[in-house]
Amino acid sequence: MPLEPYDTAYHAENSIKHLSYHAYLQKVTPKSSASASSTASLPPLSQLSYKVKVPCPSGAHSTWPAGICTACQPSAITLQSQPFRMVDHVEIASFDVIDRFLQGWRKTGLQRFGWLIGRYEPYDKVPMGVKAVVEAIHEPPQEGEVDGLSLVLPWEDEPRIKALTKDFSPPLQIVGYVFTDLEAIPEDRTKSRYKRHTQSFFLSSLEVIFAAHVQNAHPILSKSSPTGLFASRMVTAVLTGTVDGGIDMSAYQVSEQACAMVAADMIEASLEPGIMRVKEEDRSEDTARYVPDVFFRYKNEYGLDVQKSAKPCFPVEYLLVNVTHGFPQNPSPLFRSTAFPVENRFDESQDVQSMLRMLSDLRAPDVQESTYGGDPTSRIALARWLSDWHLISFLGTTQLMSPEDVQVLVRTATSPKLDDSTVLDALIRTDGWQTLMTFARETAPARPTSAAPSGPTHAAMDEDIPQDIYDQMAREQAQSGGGNSRRIGDVEVEVADN
Amino acid sequence: MDMNPFGVGPANLFAQFAGYGGGHRMGGPPARAYQDYFKAYSVAMLPRTRDNLNYVGQIIMPPSALANLTTMELESPWMFKLQNVTNSAASTYAGVLEFIAEEGCVHLPQWMMKTLRLDEGDPIRITGAELPKGKMVKLQAQSTVFLEISDPKAVLEQALRHFSALTQGDIIEISYNSIVFGLLVMETHPGGEGISVLNTDLEVDFAPPVGYVEPERPKAAPPPTMASKLNIDLNSQTPGSSRPSSSLGETFAGSGTRGAAVSKGGDHWESFKGKGETLSGRKTKGKGVSHRKVEEAPQDSKIIRTDKQHIITSDDLDSEVSVPAPLNIPFGKLFFGFNIPPYVPPKEKDVDGEQPHIFAGTGNLLSGKLQSQSSSSSTAKGKSKETAASTASWGSGGQALGSRSSRPPVLSAPQAVGAGGAPVPVPRGSTAQKQPPPESDSESDWGVDDDEDVVIDSD
Numbered sequence: 001m002p003l004e005p006y007d008t009a010y011h012a013e014n015s016i017k018h019l020s021y022h023a024y025l026q027k028v029t030p031k032s033s034a035s036a037s038s039t040a041s042l043p044p045l046s047q048l049s050y051k052v053k054v055p056c057p058s059g060a061h062s063t064w065p066a067g068i069c070t071a072c073q074p075s076a077i078t079l080q081s082q083p084f085r086m087v088d089h090v091e092i093a094s095f096d097v098i099d100r101f102l103q104g105w106r107k108t109g110l111q112r113f114g115w116l117i118g119r120y121e122p123y124d125k126v127p128m129g130v131k132a133v134v135e136a137i138h139e140p141p142q143e144g145e146v147d148g149l150s151l152v153l154p155w156e157d158e159p160r161i162k163a164l165t166k167d168f169s170p171p172l173q174i175v176g177y178v179f180t181d182l183e184a185i186p187e188d189r190t191k192s193r194y195k196r197h198t199q200s201f202f203l204s205s206l207e208v209i210f211a212a213h214v215q216n217a218h219p220i221l222s223k224s225s226p227t228g229l230f231a232s233r234m235v236t237a238v239l240t241g242t243v244d245g246g247i248d249m250s251a252y253q254v255s256e257q258a259c260a261m262v263a264a265d266m267i268e269a270s271l272e273p274g275i276m277r278v279k280e281e282d283r284s285e286d287t288a289r290y291v292p293d294v295f296f297r298y299k300n301e302y303g304l305d306v307q308k309s310a311k312p313c314f315p316v317e318y319l320l321v322n323v324t325h326g327f328p329q330n331p332s333p334l335f336r337s338t339a340f341p342v343e344n345r346f347d348e349s350q351d352v353q354s355m356l357r358m359l360s361d362l363r364a365p366d367v368q369e370s371t372y373g374g375d376p377t378s379r380i381a382l383a384r385w386l387s388d389w390h391l392i393s394f395l396g397t398t399q400l401m402s403p404e405d406v407q408v409l410v411r412t413a414t415s416p417k418l419d420d421s422t423v424l425d426a427l428i429r430t431d432g433w434q435t436l437m438t439f440a441r442e443t444a445p446a447r448p449t450s451a452a453p454s455g456p457t458h459a460a461m462d463e464d465i466p467q468d469i470y471d472q473m474a475r476e477q478a479q480s481g482g483g484n485s486r487r488i489g490d491v492e493v494e495v496a497d498n
Numbered sequence: 499m500d501m502n503p504f505g506v507g508p509a510n511l512f513a514q515f516a517g518y519g520g521g522h523r524m525g526g527p528p529a530r531a532y533q534d535y536f537k538a539y540s541v542a543m544l545p546r547t548r549d550n551l552n553y554v555g556q557i558i559m560p561p562s563a564l565a566n567l568t569t570m571e572l573e574s575p576w577m578f579k580l581q582n583v584t585n586s587a588a589s590t591y592a593g594v595l596e597f598i599a600e601e602g603c604v605h606l607p608q609w610m611m612k613t614l615r616l617d618e619g620d621p622i623r624i625t626g627a628e629l630p631k632g633k634m635v636k637l638q639a640q641s642t643v644f645l646e647i648s649d650p651k652a653v654l655e656q657a658l659r660h661f662s663a664l665t666q667g668d669i670i671e672i673s674y675n676s677i678v679f680g681l682l683v684m685e686t687h688p689g690g691e692g693i694s695v696l697n698t699d700l701e702v703d704f705a706p707p708v709g710y711v712e713p714e715r716p717k718a719a720p721p722p723t724m725a726s727k728l729n730i731d732l733n734s735q736t737p738g739s740s741r742p743s744s745s746l747g748e749t750f751a752g753s754g755t756r757g758a759a760v761s762k763g764g765d766h767w768e769s770f771k772g773k774g775e776t777l778s779g780r781k782t783k784g785k786g787v788s789h790r791k792v793e794e795a796p797q798d799s800k801i802i803r804t805d806k807q808h809i810i811t812s813d814d815l816d817s818e819v820s821v822p823a824p825l826n827i828p829f830g831k832l833f834f835g836f837n838i839p840p841y842v843p844p845k846e847k848d849v850d851g852e853q854p855h856i857f858a859g860t861g862n863l864l865s866g867k868l869q870s871q872s873s874s875s876s877t878a879k880g881k882s883k884e885t886a887a888s889t890a891s892w893g894s895g896g897q898a899l900g901s902r903s904s905r906p907p908v909l910s911a912p913q914a915v916g917a918g919g920a921p922v923p924v925p926r927g928s929t930a931q932k933q934p935p936p937e938s939d940s941e942s943d944w945g946v947d948d949d950e951d952v953v954i955d956s957d
Contacts, residue, residue, distance in 0.1 A: 111832075113832070146835075147833065147835030148831065148832055148835060149832050150832075151830040152830075153829070179832060181834045194841045195834075197841050200839060200841070201836075204833075206825055206827060243843070268824050268825070269824065269825040269826075270823065270824055273836040273838070277822070313821045
């Protein structure tokens, strides 16, 4: 007989630690739909809340923090491993995505943070599973340190990025975040220290609280919950060292209990990464906090299952949910270019001039619509170069292209066949693109590749200025990013201002 | 067989001179032919002394020497070997600067006087010499002031223009900017006696000057970590309980050791010093109270020490767990710099599952029969034999109380204390027999306080 999607034996066999969300939903939904019992029509899921109910349902006493009763206080919590998880697998579309993110760490030695941008798809290895496919990593403004990082909050660009992701087809969204926790071993600087293992910790208490905040901020819509919201699909990914010194990713989510506890402000991080502290009860007016009894069960040294109070601290593992991760066998990433510099990086900068210069390097102004012919290789190269999340996101900030044009660009850049000659046509026809091309043309230092150095934007002094002077000028201009007069030796060259 | 590099004919004349050494000389007597004795004076004794003469590598000779040299038709450049008559080991090579000295006297630069260990007016023997052209010389400045010169090579070039020869082991003196620098000629190539430095391309190598200390490179400051910026103290802990009174309990119970010196009447008079004798006759010397400190109980033990204050609260009795301190970092900051124990890979399990060989070795029954003890993995019968043997095998190496020999059977404290405190022998399968300490070592061995385990020989 066919197995239920939440069959425990199957899961144990295939070492699937948690049910997928939909399987869990099926499990808790009462099956008897024939009988019109009231319980069948109730939404089965419920959002956990460990806050004191204000005002008290019984209404018999003044509200918290003045008074409390069993009706409004949260019940005792028994920490247990969450049976289900919202996301079962994280798939990175291609190695380039992670590699580019790691460049930030490689160049500076400081830890980096990035928001994962992708979409959700069904995952077939787990019954009714959900996987998050990560297409790009967007790095927000942050300050990295050797042993930590600080995000610049609030992230002002967030609404714009979120709106931009929706323009894609299929629409993308922020599916989680990733950060590096890499430390090079002093003896062999190519290897990273194996920091997170069974004897130390997997996700520190601080990171669990951070994840809980993020998960609380991004709940999913669900019909099966009375509030219409439930849990969250945000994934926490860590890039850390392996036993052999390589770099590998681990992905986690935190359990609903953790999210509820953080929402009720009951727990705090500790200096010992594998331990979570429980805050103390507080009945002052402003920072009132009610902390119910928290227990957790474990097997003590005699092999007995005992329950212990989680106050003042408890191991963090009770709050974690494992998520598998992997790379596809045949990567077909949405974004195929890695040329454009990444935003908010210390040593790379995105600016219009360099972008225009790159465009002119690609001979973008010369690429016309396919009907007018033109060089197919440069067309393909340009199409490929445009397929870059960071470029698209940057163009949005420059306001060189209107939002509609950006949408056209988005569609172009993410089209599956970039070799097709017609793929750029729609883009070229947009006004925004034409504006860009005009700028690009003017930025180009009109190198005398084929024609004599008497272009309209270039006032040559002498006929016999040698070639290398021109190259030098081009380089100088490229360095300064366009602009006014240049003095090279005794030759004063004037270049048209943009 | 005579070497005849000049060919036949008129060269034969020169062949006679070939024996005098050196074949390039085309005419004139060998340099060594000139020899004379003078009285050596420093250049300060010149009627019109010039200080710069002190910093050259050349001497001032009388005009008669000039006459002699020209008559002899000695090859120029004229190089001389100067030797101290009384101390013929002290010698150096030099050229000649001028011939304005008084008769019978030569004037030497001050450093040359020093090198030759000459006093004013001492006799000196001067012999002509032929020196090979120098290729390389290694100099060592005698003071670190030399390092202050911006262009030492140029300075040396200038100075060495006034030198005709350099001798290995000399300390020459040069002057620059009215500072005198001493330079030790450490090595010369070609080695040997001296080298000529006239018209040569001399390679100069500098050794670190005397008294030069490698400057300490300031260590690069460690990059600022988040821990330092946010003042995260990775080792701080908070008391297990939230009760305020218990925090006091923790600090007191966890405080460090006080000095164990027991003072009597305010003095540092320590008891248990002086000689003593153990029951077995071993002489011991007390090391005093302060030598052996009171054994510290581990942090979480229930032992109460009376010299430390100990405040107990009910929470302490419940749980003496110390909880790691909170890490209060605002949202948006992540910290990774925790103290993490390094990863210890799980030990490989032995494939065969060898069991430790306890009870291996020979033993004796009380009756004196020799018993060979097999390893623990033997049959039950063997085991019972073993157990019988092990408990009874005192071995032949035991000592009666009172006899003077190897270590007395001092109680080894934590292990094996039987009922009433009688020592129970712990059979050490195949341990080597400990030699009795030689008499000479017993001086340092005094001290009943030794906690060493005693091996009761169980042969």
